[in-house]
Every structure is written in C-alpha cells, then in structure tokens.
Amino acid sequence: xxxxxxxxxxxxxxxxxxxxxxxxxxxxxxxxxxxxxxxxxxxxxxxxxxxxxxxxxxxxxxxxxxxxxxxxxxxxxxxxxxxxxxxxxxxxxxxxxxxxxxxxxxxxxxxxxxxxxxxxxxxxxxxxxxxxxxxxxxxxxxxxxxxxxxxxxxxxxxxxxxxxxxxxxxxxxxxxxxxxxxxxxxxxxxxxxxxxxxxxxxxxxxxxxxxxxxxxxxxxxxxxxxxxxxxxxxxxxxxxxxxxxxxxxxxxxxxxxxxxxxxxxxxxxxxxxxxxxxxxxxxxxxxxxxxxxxxxxxxxxxxx
Numbered sequence: 001x002x003x004x005x006x007x008x009x010x011x012x013x014x015x016x017x018x019x020x021x022x023x024x025x026x027x028x029x030x031x032x033x034x035x036x037x038x039x040x041x042x043x044x045x046x047x048x049x050x051x052x053x054x055x056x057x058x059x060x061x062x063x064x065x066x067x068x069x070x071x072x073x074x075x076x077x078x079x080x081x082x083x084x085x086x087x088x089x090x091x092x093x094x095x096x097x098x099x100x101x102x103x104x105x106x107x108x109x110x111x112x113x114x115x116x117x118x119x120x121x122x123x124x125x126x127x128x129x130x131x132x133x134x135x136x137x138x139x140x141x142x143x144x145x146x147x148x149x150x151x152x153x154x155x156x157x158x159x160x161x162x163x164x165x166x167x168x169x170x171x172x173x174x175x176x177x178x179x180x181x182x183x184x185x186x187x188x189x190x191x192x193x194x195x196x197x198x199x200x201x202x203x204x205x206x207x208x209x210x211x212x213x214x215x216x217x218x219x220x221x222x223x224x225x226x227x228x229x230x231x232x233x234x235x236x237x238x239x240x241x242x243x244x245x246x247x248x249x250x251x252x253x254x255x256x257x258x259x260x261x262x263x264x265x266x267x268x269x270x271x272x273x274x275x276x277x278x279x280x281x282x283x284x285x286x287x288x289x290x291x292x293x294x295x296x297x298x299x300x301x302x303x304x
Contacts, residue, residue: 020131020171027128030177038127038176042241049243050119051132057139065143069156078153092154094213096146096162101216103145104209107138109286114275115250116141122246124233126198131174135247166211170194180226189214192226199230200237202293205286235286 031038082092107113116137123130146159154162172178173194180192189210197208207224210217217223238246257270266279276284 019168020128023171024128027175027177031127034177036176038125039129040125043123043125044127044129046241046243046246047123047129047132050134050247053136053247054134054139057136061139065140066156066160069143069146069150069159072147073150073153073156076151076153080153082154083158092149092158093162093165095152095154096149096159097166097210097212098216099145099149100163100166100211101209101220103142104211105220105222107141108206108209109274110272111250111254111275111277112271113141115254118234118250119247121198121234122238124237126174126176126195126230126232128171128174130198131171169212174198185214186218187213187215193217195230196224196226198232200233200235201228201231202235202286202289204230205235205290 028039080088082088107117116135119135119138120130120133123133142163143160146156146163149159150156170189173189173191175191176195178191181188181190184190185192189208189212193208193210193214196204199205204224207222208214208217209222214223238249240246254270258267261267261270262279269277269279274285274287276286276288278284
C-alpha cells in the first residue's frame with residue numbers, strides 16, 4: 001500500500017503540473033491555429049496569479065489538513081484495505097467523486113462557499129487556463145469533503161491523492177475545441193457538460209456539478225444539456241482584471257450585508273443561504289429566478 005500511495009502522490013505533485021501545462025499548450029496552439037478568441041493575456045495572468053495563491057496555501061496547510069484527517073480516520077466506521085485490490089481502488093475513487101459532487105454543489109448553493117468558488121467562475125473566457133483559477137480559501141474548504149470519505153476507512157493520503165486525480169480529470173473539460181462525445185455523455189463528465197457549468201445563462205446556472213461522473217447530476221436533478229453556446233462568467237460580470245477584486249469581491253459584499261443584519265437569523269442567511277438570498281421577502285437566488293422564468297414561459301404558452 002505504501003508504494004501505491006507514493007505513486008498516487010507522485011501523480012499529484014509532479015506529473016499533474018506537466019500534464020496541465022501540456023494541455024494548456026495544446027489548447028493555446030489550437031486557439032491560435034483556428035483564430036479563435038478564447039484567451040486574453042490579462043485574463044490568463046489573473047488565472048496564473050490565482051493558481052499561485054492556491055498552490056501556496058495548499059503547501060502551507062498540508063500538514064494541518066493531514067493531521068486533522070488522520071484524527072478523523074482514527075474514528076472510521078470500517079477497517080478496510082481500500083488499496084488491497086483494483087476494484088476497491090476504483091470503488092474508493094467513485095466514493096471520492098460522489099463526495100466531490102456534493103461539495104461542489106454546496107459551494108455553489110451556499111453563499112460562504114460561493115464567495116470562495118466564484119473566483120473559478122469569474123472569467124468571461126473559457127479555456128484550459130481557466131482550470132488554474134481557484135481561491136486560496138478553497139484550499140482550506142475542499143478537504144472538508146474528505147471527512148466522510150476517511151470515515152469509511154479510506155486512508156487520508158489515498159483520499160487526497162484520489163481527489164487530486166479527480167482534479168486532473170477535470171482539466172481537459174475546460175476547452176471549447178471538443179464537441180459532444182456521443183454515448184460517453186451519459187456517464188462521464190465532458191467538455192460539453194462543463195461548458196454548461198461555466199455558463200452565466202440563467203438556465204445553465206448551478207448545473208452539472210460533476211467531477212468525473214455526470215451520473216450524479218442526472219440522479220439528483222442538477223443536469224442540463226448544452227444547447228446554445230453559453231455566455232461564460234457569472235450573472236453579474238465583474239468587468240475588472242484587478243486580481244484583488246477578483247479574489248475578494250464577494251467577501252466584501254458579504255461583509256456589507258452582515259453589517260446590515262438585524263438578527264442572528266439574518267447573519268446565518270447571509271452566510272449560508274444561497275447567493276442572492278434576502279430577508280426582505282424578495283430573492284435573486286438562482287432557483288427563484290429559474291422558477292420565475294418557467295412560470296413566465298408557462299403563461300406565454302397558455303396565451304398562445
């Protein structure tokens with residue numbers, strides 16, 4: 001098991017960087033050859049800066065995170081050698097991917113999480129370089145998804161390595177050069193599915209949370225097929241390339257709302273309700289706006 005875990009960590013720490021850089025080079029070359037406008041220098045620089053801050057935070061937090069996960073692992077419900085066979089390794093990967101789906105859904109649908117994750121969605125471009133964008137806050141939040149994983153008896157080092165491989169799978173999803181992939185679209189996450197996830201169009205918002213397997217979205221009602229080309233970015237575009245504003249704009253908005261909170265319930269709402277929640281009887285949450293659009297479309301059909 002020790003050799004297996006070391007091999008996984010090698011993929012995480014060494015090979016992953018090379019693979020990501022290779023994918024970016026291929027994507028950039030294709031973009032240049034096809035004369036598309038999928039990249040902008042200032043936007044890409046922002047992505048690199050976000051990635052450096054994220055990587056530095058991971059390096060600084062690694063020891064603390066690992067100690068915390070081993071503390072949880074000591075209280076695991078099962079004593080299983082998850083690295084004991086190929087089938088158990090694959091099962092462990094599916095478990096990690098399932099945990100990622102719910103973590104990813106939570107940070108979209110809970111404002112505190114969205115304040116961190118919005119960094120990844122802030123670009124109005126969609127390319128492999130966009131995969132670099134991650135908030136340094138997420139370096140602390142993401143290990144929380146591994147708590148139920150290690151409670152099942154999966155070794156924390158193995159869990160972290162599988163999570164990293166899950167990230168590696170998602171890098172190639174950030175491209176506009178690959179169309180729909182036929183039957184693969186039913187089971188696996190693909191560039192088409194992930195383009196939907198990065199769309200700011202109302203019907204595309206808060207959809208396709210999958211990491212590797214799109215079946216979770218199909219099972220839990222968050223799937224949306226790619227129809228018209230998405231408008232990338234967020235509902236209220238930032239219109240800035242200032243990296244500090246990109247990183248902190250939603251945290252600043254939360255702080256302003258918290259100052260206006262009149263009770264503990266409103267504080268909790270501003271922190272943990274969906275983005276757009278309001279205590280004043282109106283709501284700009286994605287679900288509320290999508291419901292309003294469906295109602296409007298229904299009235300239009302009846303009128304016709």
